[in-house]
Amino acid sequence: MEISGVVLGAPDARSLAAFYERLLGWRRDQDEPDWVKLVPPGGGTGLSFQTEPGHVPPVWPHTPGDQRMTAHLDIRVDDLAEGCAHAAACGARLAGFQPQPDVRVHLDPAGHPFCLWTGPA
Missing domain, CATH: 3.10.180.10 (2,3-Dihydroxybiphenyl 1,2-Dioxygenase, domain 1)
Known part of the structure; x- marks a missing residue:
């Protein structure tokens, strides 16, 4: 088994992903309206964001x-x-x-x- 990512809930997945893109300098690997995944430049565990209504x-x-x-x-x-x-x-x-x-x-x-x-x- 391998942890492939960490997921953070947010009112708007794309908005929070944009913050972490600026903070970490990572790139988007997946980009959907309610789901975004960022990956580090050298590979490894990604960071994802999921829209949660009522967050x-x-x-x-x-x-x-x-x-x-x-x-x-x-x-x-x-x-x-x-x-x-x-x-x-x-x-x-x-x-x-x-x-x-x-x-x-x-x-x-x-x-x-x-x-x-x-x-x-």
């Missing part, structure tokens, strides 16, 4: 009764400040709660948290 973004950090995050993306960067500036220019927003000094939690346009960090791959 409710997770709350970070969660509190009782809120929509919980069930997964998040960890994205390694060479320079944390530059990575954060790039993420903001692409449309991400810095989360209000930051649990670690060497990691920055951001929220994508659909509200999914993702972490930027530096360190070995």
Whole structure:
């Protein structure tokens, strides 16, 4: 068995895919109105986006009764400040709660948290 991809739900699959295209520099492998798949330049596990009517973004950090995050993306960067500036220019927003000094939690346009960090791959 092999994991072939990770899927994020969104109000608009194409819109969220466009954000991650800018953020990661990956290309579209599949592009349908309610489904988009991005693939990394060197191959490997892809990232897909599915339109979910009534999408409710997770709350970070969660509190009782809120929509919980069930997964998040960890994205390694060479320079944390530059990575954060790039993420903001692409449309991400810095989360209000930051649990670690060497990691920055951001929220994508659909509200999914993702972490930027530096360190070995």
